[in-house]
Amino acid sequence: MGYGRIHNFSAGPAALPEPVLEVLRDEMLNYKNSGMSIMEMSHRSKEFSKILEKTEALARKLLAIPDDYAVLFMQGGASHQFAMIPVNFLSEGKKADFVHTGYWTKKAISEAKKVGSVSLAFDGEKSGFVKLPGATEIKWTPDAAYSFLCSNNTIYGTQFKQFPTAPTPLIADMSSDYFSRPFDVKKFSLIFGGAQKNLGPSGLTLVIAKKDFVEKGTEKIPVFFQYRSHVSEGSRYNTPPTFAIYTMGLVLEWLERQGGLASMEKRNQEKAAMIYDTIERSQIYKCPLDPGSRSLMNVVFKIKPDAPDSEKIEDRFVAEAEKKGLSGLKGHRAIGGLRASIYNAFPIEGVKALCDFMREFEKKG
Numbered sequence: 253m254g255y256g257r258i259h260n261f262s263a264g265p266a267a268l269p270e271p272v273l274e275v276l277r278d279e280m281l282n283y284k285n286s287g288m289s290i291m292e293m294s295h296r297s298k299e300f301s302k303i304l305e306k307t308e309a310l311a312r313k314l315l316a317i318p319d320d321y322a323v324l325f326m327q328g329g330a331s332h333q334f335a336m337i338p339v340n341f342l343s344e345g346k347k348a349d350f351v352h353t354g355y356w357t358k359k360a361i362s363e364a365k366k367v368g369s370v371s372l373a374f375d376g377e378k379s380g381f382v383k384l385p386g387a388t389e390i391k392w393t394p395d396a397a398y399s400f401l402c403s404n405n406t407i408y409g410t411q412f413k414q415f416p417t418a419p420t421p422l423i424a425d426m427s428s429d430y431f432s433r434p435f436d437v438k439k440f441s442l443i444f445g446g447a448q449k450n451l452g453p454s455g456l457t458l459v460i461a462k463k464d465f466v467e468k469g470t471e472k473i474p475v476f477f478q479y480r481s482h483v484s485e486g487s488r489y490n491t492p493p494t495f496a497i498y499t500m501g502l503v504l505e506w507l508e509r510q511g512g513l514a515s516m517e518k519r520n521q522e523k524a525a526m527i528y529d530t531i532e533r534s535q536i537y538k539c540p541l542d543p544g545s546r547s548l549m550n551v552v553f554k555i556k557p558d559a560p561d562s563e564k565i566e567d568r569f570v571a572e573a574e575k576k577g578l579s580g581l582k583g584h585r586a587i588g589g590l591r592a593s594i595y596n597a598f599p600i601e602g603v604k605a606l607c608d609f610m611r612e613f614e615k616k617g
C-alpha cells in the first residue's frame with residue numbers, strides 16, 4: 253500500500269481497489285485523449301455512451317443477468333429505493349411482505365407503510381436480529397404484491413447464505429454484498445444497492461429489475477418515480493451520475509481481473525474466516541451472532557460484553573487501532589460494539605494486520 257494510505261474498515265463509503273483510484277488519477281484531466289475529464293463530458297456523448305454500455309455489459313456478464321432484466325444506473329441510494337418500490341408496486345389495500353432482519357429493513361418497512369399495508373413474514377426483532385430465518389421459518393403472504401429482504405445486514409452483521417424462495421415477486425436490498433459472490437438473479441424480480449460499499453463511489457444506485465415486473469408498476473405517479481421511465485430511456489431519462497458510473501465500470505473490470513465473483517467469494521470467505529477465528533480463539537472478543545448467519549462483509553464483535561467497563565475497553569481498542577493505521581472499526585451508532593467491514597476491495601493484508609492487532613491488544617490487557 254502506498255500514498256500514505258491506511259487500512260480503511262469503513263462500512264461505506266468504503267475502500268476502493270487502489271488500481272482503480274490510480275486510473276482515475278491518471279485520467280482526471282484528459283480521458284483517453286478526448287481533451288477533457290469524464291466529469292466534463294456530455295452524458296449523451298459517444299464516449300460516455302460507450303462507457304455506459306461497457307459497464308452494463310460487464311455487470312451482466314459477472315452476474316449472468318438474463319436478457320429479460322433491465323440494468324439501471326440510478327441516484328438516491330438504497331433509501332430512495334425504499335420509497336420508490338412501494339409507490340410503484342404497492343397501493344392501498346395491498347400488502348407487502350417483509351423479512352425483517354434489522355435496521356435497514358425497518359426503514360424499508362416504514363416507507364412501505366406510508367403507501368399500503370405490511371406483513372412481517374419474519375420478525376427478527378424479538379431475538380435482537382442475531383439470526384436469519386431458515387426457509388421454513390418465513391411465513392409468506394401468498395397474495396402479497398411483493399416480498400422484500402435484505403441480503404446482508406450491514407449494521408447487525410448477518411448475511412443470507414442461501415436465499416429463500418418466495419411465492420410473490422421477491423425484492424432484495426443488496427447494498428452491502430452486491431457482487432461479492434455469485435447468486436441466481438432469476439430468484440428476484442428487483443434487486444438494488446447503493447454503489448458505495450462494494451461497487452464504487454456514493455451517488456450511484458445499481459438496480460436490476462425484471463422488465464415485466466417493472467410494467468406492473470402504477471402509471472399514476474410522476475414519471476420520474478416510475479421505473480419504466482428509466483428503463484425506456486436506458487438510464488438517461490435525466491443526467492445520470494456519469495463519473496460514478498465510470499468508476500463502477502473500472503471496479504467491475506478489476507473484479508473480472510480477480511477472476512470474477514466465484515473467486516471473489518472465496519477470497520471473501522478467507523478474509524472473514526481469519527477474523528472470526530481470531531474472535532473464537534480469544535477470551536475477550538465475542539461475536540453475538542448465530543454462526544450460520546455471520547456476514548462475510550461486516551464482522552461485528554464486542555469486547556467482554558458482560559463487563560461493566562466493556563464500552564470503555566472498546567473505545568480504547570478503536571483509539572489504539574487508529575494509531576496503527578486501522579481505521580473505522582467502531583460499530584454503528586445504533587448498536588455500538590465493533591465492526592470490521594471487509595468488502596471486495598479490502599486487502600487481505602489489512603485483515604492480517606487487524607488480527608495481529610487483536611491478539612496484541614488481548615495479550616497486553
Ligand SMILES: *Cc1c(COP(=O)(O)O)cnc(C)c1O
Pocket residue numbers: 264328329330331332356402404405406425426427428446449
Ligand atoms: C448502506 C445501506 C443502506 C443505505 O444506503 P443509502 O445509499 O445511504 O441510502 C441501505 N441498506 C443497506 C443494506 C445498506 O448497507
